[in-house]
Amino acid sequence: MNQLERLEQSFAQESVPFFEIGDTVRVSVKVIETKSSGKKTEEEKERIQVFEGVVIARKGKSVSERFTVRKISFGVGVERIFPIHSPSIAGIEVVRKGKVRRAKLYYLRTKKGKAAKVPEREFTRTPKASAAKATAPATQAAVEKTEDVEATPKS
């Protein structure tokens, strides 16, 4: 890991929940609402919004890693791309494990009904090599976490 990668990692979240392509996840996103009630006093309020769907892609690495979640909302396909390390993400919860054979599930976009469903994986694969990849930089970041944390933008 060179100096630049190490620096970038120091801005990443300490730990990122483990999930894989094809999993159905529930992403909690912090949303800031500005309310202007009557008089011009603008009030900033934070609340949690939930987006639930199938992870169809993971792209990038380190702080800039992002994942795409797809769901069908009122018959319309909706996709949202989240940066994995974003401070706006309050949590990622795996609802259902998916059984898939490729890294990008873009084929789901052209499918409808049952064909657009990802089969569930019964046995839960122990997070081995791929999981170590996901958590290792995170733990490393925790070790490196010294006085620099004040530079890390947190909520």
Next chain:
Amino acid sequence: MISGLMGKKLGMIQIFDERRRLLPVTVVEAGPCGVAQVKTVKKDGYEVAQIGFQEIAEKKLNKAELGHLRAGKSKLWKHLREFSILGKCQVGDLFGVDIFSEGEDVFVQGTSKGKGFQGVMKRHNYAGGPATHGSMFHRAPGSIGNASYPSRVWKNKALPGQMGSKRITVQGLRVVAVRPEENLLFISGSVPGSIGSLVVINKLQKEQ
């Protein structure tokens, strides 16, 4: 205090800002920079501090450079640049990235990446001609002037030539984060030059 620092461009990364947006930043290893000479109105006609960056072995400097630095009893520096003085400073003073604060507006100067001898399409955004249909006119500049008047080519006419590898100033940049213990500055956006090249970061001085 001085108006800026010299530094080495380390490259670009992305970080999250306070509004939780992913922001592209350039990491610059800046300072510590030492004062090599203080120029005064009385002696030199203008007031400025000559600042050095990157300490260097004696054998890597020539006699003229050595003599200049030794005269002021300064450390031996690889790069020298002039910065205006804000407040007090004397020869031997060291300045680090802590002269910058987070959120401060800066402008950065550097030497852009060299592109070599380039034609008008790449260098001056000329449109060129059609690639096909037997046009026989592809990347050439076309007409460069008129006949009877002026019957010469105007000065500053954009023509092929050396592109890049020249001093570029980028304004409107912002210091996003400062890490004094590692001499690091995180500057929003991109900064001219290749990785490892010398850049000069200047404070934005408001007119008084």
